[in-house]
Amino acid sequence: MREDMGLIVKTTARAIIPLIGIFGAYIVVHGHLTPGGGFQGGATIAGAGILFLVAFGLDEMKKHYNKSLYSVLEGVGGLAFLGAAMLGMGVAFFYNTLWHNGPFFNGEPGTLLSAGFLPIMNLAVGLKVFTGLVSALTAIALYRRWKS
Amino acid sequence: MPFIVAFVFAYILWLVLTAGTNGLLWSTGELVAGLIFAGLVAYATRDIIGEKSTRFLNPIKWLEFAVYSVGPLFWGMVKANFHVAWLVITGKIRPGIVRVPVDLENDAQYTILSNSITLTPGTLTIDACPEEKALYVHWIDIPEGLERPENSEPVSGPFEKWARRLGR
Numbered sequence: 634m635r636e637d638m639g640l641i642v643k644t645t646a647r648a649i650i651p652l653i654g655i656f657g658a659y660i661v662v663h664g665h666l667t668p669g670g671g672f673q674g675g676a677t678i679a680g681a682g683i684l685f686l687v688a689f690g691l692d693e694m695k696k697h698y699n700k701s702l703y704s705v706l707e708g709v710g711g712l713a714f715l716g717a718a719m720l721g722m723g724v725a726f727f728y729n730t731l732w733h734n735g736p737f738f739n740g741e742p743g744t745l746l747s748a749g750f751l752p753i754m755n756l757a758v759g760l761k762v763f764t765g766l767v768s769a770l771t772a773i774a775l776y777r778r779w780k781s
Numbered sequence: 782m783p784f785i786v787a788f789v790f791a792y793i794l795w796l797v798l799t800a801g802t803n804g805l806l807w808s809t810g811e812l813v814a815g816l817i818f819a820g821l822v823a824y825a826t827r828d829i830i831g832e833k834s835t836r837f838l839n840p841i842k843w844l845e846f847a848v849y850s851v852g853p854l855f856w857g858m859v860k861a862n863f864h865v866a867w868l869v870i871t872g873k874i875r876p877g878i879v880r881v882p883v884d885l886e887n888d889a890q891y892t893i894l895s896n897s898i899t900l901t902p903g904t905l906t907i908d909a910c911p912e913e914k915a916l917y918v919h920w921i922d923i924p925e926g927l928e929r930p931e932n933s934e935p936v937s938g939p940f941e942k943w944a945r946r947l948g949r
Contacts, residue, residue, distance in 0.1 A: 640909050644892040647831050654822040655791040659798045662814055685829065697828065745802070745810040 636690030646688035653681035664755035665748035671758025679766035703764045710761030717750040786834045788823035861901040890948030897940040
């Protein structure tokens, strides 16, 4: 049985996957300015990965998917979140020291480089959600066969 | 270099999304962040966008796409919508699936032609078979004697010529 979709779906997926990726990145990066944020953007980018899996089939996905890399990136996302939360430990856990007296991310509210550690946390959550969802869906797709 | 293609299209979408951060233009931070994230996305998708996709970086081709979408495609959609409205009112239909032989070479041409046929109401592409150089199209109102068309002219009008030109 063929595992991939037809020619039209595959060609459209080729064109559309980078655009879904950059739109998800836009949602993650502007999490402190516009609706959305780490989870929503990460799930959007994971949608691009799942579109690849569905359109091109499991064999092609196996060639492009690296279990160790995705596992490591998910851990890095969690650690970056924790690291951002620990930055202001001199005052309190989750104290936003980057916003109050940090060297960067303390610009005018409403601009990209504002809101202290929020952009870092959004990026961390986005990375974690993206890698986690793609890993989960790939594992489900790989799950042996229908019987036993 | 498929990387460049993915990068250019991703960066253009980023610029469209973030326009207006500095007056009507872009602030420096947005431009730099766009470079970084478009680079990341392009690096991640460089294998899947297609080896020969650099031909879509040609500005003449972009102009042709713009002319096609506001000209023949839009006009075809308007005409076909009124035709289907007429078919709905009268209820006289003759549906069926026809095999349309086409003379196209690559995936992009098949995709453009299939999407154009699906966008014009009354016809719907079901499958594209490049190995037998044919499309299978569901047609809501087949005229008498056109059950086995010789070419795509009765189904899609001038779209095949445009698809051949745009996807080349």
